[in-house]
Amino acid sequence: MISDITLGQYFPGRSPVHRLDPRFKIILTVLFMVALFSARNIFVYAALTLFTVLLVVSSRISLRVVLRGIRPLLFILLFTLILHVLMSTRTDGRLLLEWKWLSVYDMDLYRAGVMVLRIVLLVVGTSVLLSYTTTPISLTDAIESLLKPLAAIRVPVHEFAMMMTIALRFIPTMLEETEKIMNAQKARGADLSSGNPFKRIKALIPVLIPLIVSAFQRALDLATAMECRCYRGSKGRTKLVKLKSTPADAVALLLFAAVLAGVYLGNAYIPIGIRVG
Amino acid sequence: MSSFIETRHLTLDYGGENGERPIRALSDVSLSIKEGEYIAILGHNGSGKSTLAKLLDLILFPTSGEIEIDGKTITSEGLSDDEIFEIRRKIGMVFQNPDNQLVATVVEEDVAFGPENLGLPREEIRARIDAALETVGMRDYARHAPHKLSGGQKQRVAIAGVIAMMPKCIIFDESTAMLDPRGRREVTDTMEKLNRENGMTILHITHYMEEAARADRVIVISDGRILLDGTPREVFSRVEPLVACGLEAPQGTELLYELSLCGVSLPSGRITVSECADALEDLLSGKRG
Numbered sequence: 414m415i416s417d418i419t420l421g422q423y424f425p426g427r428s429p430v431h432r433l434d435p436r437f438k439i440i441l442t443v444l445f446m447v448a449l450f451s452a453r454n455i456f457v458y459a460a461l462t463l464f465t466v467l468l469v470v471s472s473r474i475s476l477r478v479v480l481r482g483i484r485p486l487l488f489i490l491l492f493t494l495i496l497h498v499l500m501s502t503r504t505d506g507r508l509l510l511e512w513k514w515l516s517v518y519d520m521d522l523y524r525a526g527v528m529v530l531r532i533v534l535l536v537v538g539t540s541v542l543l544s545y546t547t548t549p550i551s552l553t554d555a556i557e558s559l560l561k562p563l564a565a566i567r568v569p570v571h572e573f574a575m576m577m578t579i580a581l582r583f584i585p586t587m588l589e590e591t592e593k594i595m596n597a598q599k600a601r602g603a604d605l606s607s608g609n610p611f612k613r614i615k616a617l618i619p620v621l622i623p624l625i626v627s628a629f630q631r632a633l634d635l636a637t638a639m640e641c642r643c644y645r646g647s648k649g650r651t652k653l654v655k656l657k658s659t660p661a662d663a664v665a666l667l668l669f670a671a672v673l674a675g676v677y678l679g680n681a682y683i684p685i686g687i688r689v690g
Numbered sequence: 691m692s693s694f695i696e697t698r699h700l701t702l703d704y705g706g707e708n709g710e711r712p713i714r715a716l717s718d719v720s721l722s723i724k725e726g727e728y729i730a731i732l733g734h735n736g737s738g739k740s741t742l743a744k745l746l747d748l749i750l751f752p753t754s755g756e757i758e759i760d761g762k763t764i765t766s767e768g769l770s771d772d773e774i775f776e777i778r779r780k781i782g783m784v785f786q787n788p789d790n791q792l793v794a795t796v797v798e799e800d801v802a803f804g805p806e807n808l809g810l811p812r813e814e815i816r817a818r819i820d821a822a823l824e825t826v827g828m829r830d831y832a833r834h835a836p837h838k839l840s841g842g843q844k845q846r847v848a849i850a851g852v853i854a855m856m857p858k859c860i861i862f863d864e865s866t867a868m869l870d871p872r873g874r875r876e877v878t879d880t881m882e883k884l885n886r887e888n889g890m891t892i893l894h895i896t897h898y899m900e901e902a903a904r905a906d907r908v909i910v911i912s913d914g915r916i917l918l919d920g921t922p923r924e925v926f927s928r929v930e931p932l933v934a935c936g937l938e939a940p941q942g943t944e945l946l947y948e949l950s951l952c953g954v955s956l957p958s959g960r961i962t963v964s965e966c967a968d969a970l971e972d973l974l975s976g977k978r979g
Contacts, residue, residue: 549795550794550795550796550799578793578794578795579793581795582792582793582794582795582836582837585835585837586789586837589837630790631787631789631790634785634787634790634791635790635791635793637749637785638783638785638790638791638793639793639803640749640778641747641749641778641782641783642778642782642803642804642807642851642852642855643775643778643779643804643807643808643855644803644807645771645775645807649807649809650806650807650809651805651806651809651810651811651812651815652806652812653798653799653802653805653806653812653815653816653819654799655812
């Protein structure tokens with residue numbers, strides 16, 4: 414059943430990572446990404462890899478889940494690897510292979526390897542920090558809360574967060590409906606799963622049109638229902654859930670800041686090792 | 691008790707913008723609803739019964755005539771946003787499609803939506819959620835995702851969302867139409883409970899006779915006009931006008947009516963299945979004896 418697809422990929426749990434304030438998690442993710450892209454030395458990369466592993470361990474997300482998260486990336490990783498090795502125009506390091514226009518230096522291999530590692534760490538780190546351990550709804554709350562200062566310059570922050578919440582709410586409903594429409598069309602002889610890709614996309618049109626029409630109907634109904642429940646934007650509105658930060662959040666923030674500082678110090682002062690990027 | 695809702699010569703036309711002839715959805719509807727009443731509004735598709743609900747919750751404004759809700763008069767002029775807000779917190783509305791009225795991804799957060807809009811303090815919202823979910827019997831599902839619930843359960847969550855705003859009156863606009871028999875019973879049981887135990891005014895718009903029979907008062911609307919208004923017993927005994935406007939009297943009542951047309955003398959005003967069965971039994975045993 415399509416409707417079994419879970420919202421995001423949240424795995425319920427009570428680990429230290431789960432319990433962090435989602436607002437802090439977003440900031441931590443940004444710090445982590447900056448650190449990852451600032452690293453220049455392979456020893457620093459080794460340290461960041463270790464850090465990411467520790468992050469996964471402390472989130473108590475099973476290794477299997479994490480690996481499954483990387484699997485869809487295999488193609489992109491392979492593509493990156495090949496592109497970096499073959500298309501590099503730099504000519505530093507030792508020449509390993511030369512054939513017609515193609516020349517492969519060992520530095521190309523290092524750079525390609527680091528690029529792949531960077532993508533893997535990026536995906537693993539951000540999904541452990543955000544998608545695996547944070548419910549979509551608290552993520553939305555966090556985004557609303559972090560962007561609140563922008564409301565002063567008339568950015569519709571509340572409306573944006575409300576849109577995200579409603580989108581999340583309706584994903585399963587729309588999936589269910591898609592399945593229903595697909596079955597209805599199949600029952601009338603529609604062939605949705607054979608033929609070339611172009612044909613298959615064309616076959617989806619009779620599914621998409623009723624889906625879109627009904628989405629508009631739902632939107633109208635929902636808007637009326639919301640008005641009847643006294644909704645009038647953020648005006649005079651309170652919130653049930655209040656995000657609370659704990660000392661643990663401050664500790665995590667310091668830790669990530671230290672990692673980022675470590676990356677810069679490592680870049681500057683580690684004399685040995687191969688410099689990449 | 692004075693009336694909580696009163697409509698005077700309420701008329702509503704749809705369309706008619708580009709020189710077309712407007713369609714009259716409601717014409718000259720005058721009725722008075724007291725606080726604490728449990729009323730069923732019956733009508734065929736297109737009879738204007740949902741239009742009436744939309745007028746009472748200020749989704750539409752009358753073409754002519756006026757509505758008075760809790761002392762506030764509404765005319766074709768419309769109202770300011772703040773005035774609408776004040777009326778909507780007194781009258782809650784539960785719609786037909788349970789999927790299209792739930793906003794949040796977690797049951798309790800959806801119930802919180804209304805109270806949040808009212809700007810209530812956090813502790814108050816918490817207390818109201820718990821009380822509302824308790825009332826509709828969904829307390830155990832507070833942390834569930836709405837899309838995993840049954841239709842009846844979703845509709846009860848929607849009701850909880852309205853109760854949490856503590857309105858004086860709830861309008862159910864065909865809220866049982868999309869549910870299976872079990873879901874329908876869950877929802878009508880909840881309505882009855884809200885009326886009997888919490889003294890809430892209930893307006894139940896439906897086309898199911900059995901559901902209407904549970905109300906204290908039944909109003910039948912046909913072609914935008916009030917056709918019948920009285921207790922279920924009074925209304926359902928009038929088989930002829932009911933059938934004329936495309937509704938069916940409860941089956942037992944209709945059977946007795948048909949028999950009486952054939953010249954059999956039977957008591958009128960029997961509406962439940964057992965009452966009708968008793969009437970028939972009396973008749974048959976009387977004939978034998």
